[in-house]
Amino acid sequence: MNKKIGFFAFAVVFVFFFLSAVYLHPFGEPSETDMDDYFIDNGQNETGANNVVTSIVFDYRGYDTLGEATVLFTAVAGVAVAFRRLKK
Amino acid sequence: MRGMSKIVRTITNILYSFIIIFGFYIIMHGHLTPGGGFQGGAVVASAFALLVVSYGALKIKDMLKAKNFSVSECSGLLAFIGLGFLGIGTVFFYNFLAGKGGLFGNVIYGINPGDLNTAGVLPLMNIAVGIEVLSGLTLIILYMFNANNPKEEK
DSSP, rough: OOHHHHHHHHHHHHHHHHHHHHHHOOTTOOOOHHHHHHHHHHHHHOOSSHHHHHHHHITTTTTHHHHHHHOOOOOOOOHHHHOOOOOO | OOOOOHHHHHHHHHHHHHHHHHHHHHHHHHTTSOOHHHHHHHHHHHHHHHHHHOTTTTTTTTTHHHHHHHHHHHHHHHHHHHHHTTTTTTTOOOSSSSSSSTTTTTOOOOSOOSSSOOSSHHHHHHHHHHHHHHHHHHHHHHHHHHHSSSSSSO
């Protein structure tokens, strides 16, 4: 029984990976480049930063970075709770 | 938790200040070179981790206090959120200092050698996030090291 389930799961995963390999997008030919071109052309003028990655992370997507910082804060709070000292 | 041998402690004495300086360099130049607040904060936190590992949590207790790092972590996150709210006259997280000629307001164009005084609020946000990340990662290390410490950590 276990062997049959294992074979079935293997076949399903194999079919998924095989199809994705067959239908792989041709390398070096991105389909939609409007947003990349906008960032590369206007990032330096709009934010004044040489580093386009920083201008995206902290300016265009600052809200996402706020979430990341909050995730780190929550992780620290979780560690503080897990390693707290119980009153005897 | 005991510290490590004298060789490790000597190398740590030589190296940790340079690691901290390198981390703050990455934080300060986040808008010019690869890196930023998260990466530089992790580098500085690795220097503190080196100190804790080589000297042991008992000896380093007076130098690295968990309470101070907790305060600086919270203030870093609050500074980041506050910088986001300062631009709310236009939109949340608006870059209101860029290109105005004041603080971090120099205008650059095209290929340039890199001016530190540019990019508006991005360097300030990098500093805020860097302080938060370095204190947060150091706090995790300190909490885990103090967990099997028999004496009360205040």
